[in-house]
Amino acid sequence: MRLIKRQSNDVNETVITFEYRKWNDELEEIVGFIKGKKEYISGYNQEKALCNIKVDDILYFEAVGELVFAYTDDAVYEVKMRLYQAEEQVKNNGILRASKSMLVNIRKIDSLRSALNGRMMATMVNGEEIMISRAYSKNIIGYIKSA
Amino acid sequence: MENGWKKFLSDYILVQAETTLSIGIIGTIFARDIKVSLSYFFIPAILGLFYMLPCLVLYFKDDLKVWQIVLQRFIEWIMIEVGTMYTMKILFGEVISKAVYIAAFISVSVFMILTTVISDLLEKKEINDLNTKLKNIREKGDA
Secondary structure: OOOOOOOOOOOOOOOOOOOOOOOOHHHHHHHHHHHHOOOEEEEEOOOOOEEEEEHHHOOEEEEEOOEEEEEOOOOEEEEOOOHHHHHHHHHHHOEEEEEOOEEEEHHHEEEEEEOOOOOEEEEEOOOOEEEEOHHHHHHHHHHHHHO | OHHHHHHHHHHHHHHHHHHHHHHHHHHHHHOOOOOOOHHHHHHHHHHHHHHHHHHHHHHHOOOOOHHHHHHHHHHHHHHHHHHHHHHHHHHHHHHOOHHHHHHHHHHHHHHHHHHHHHHHHHHHHHHHHHHHHHHHHHHHHHO
């Protein structure tokens, strides 16, 4: 399978074209992954205005009590759903569970370092640090290795 | 919770095997001709459970603070030393000299330190590999 990427200023949206002789399970899996990727989720900013948040811009989600917040580089949004619901929606965007109360965007991790007892400390691209607990570090390691 | 018990049981079986092996090695080297009761068959099982007790918290509590981890490791070390010395006393008694007891005490400590150092080094290597991978993932995303 060859992969061809073509950048063009003439397109209004990204179009993915498959050229194939015979459709197979592997192509079906790729389509499933692309369709499963969520581009935007809704959230309320600090002015309580409803916004569309680009999922790929989110650094991490954090549950504080019954509230769930999505953090980007420059803003915090309250997301009106439970953490497990957010996890389900964004799992195809490389946002995985880091602990009982956090989801982290793997693509926004700048570096990792090991913390005691099988845990890891993730430094995000904006300098913030997120603790990845032992229970979830294996899953995150597996994802990074297979990405 | 269920996963915690499964992991605990599989590690317990491993610890029993390790305990049996170390008793066998020490006995073969230092007390080859002693006769032991059949009830000693259960020593690895009991000793294994004794060694695993301070580790229970690691299977069921996710995020321990640094001082809690240090305390847990200290208690673990004390219990391993106590268990090893007591078992050697029961099995070999006066057959082996004080020097053997001291050697066993030191070797338990040395191996505990070595285990920690080696697993730390392996973890660091894995983390370095992951950081390289993360850099590639970010570069692909930015491209």
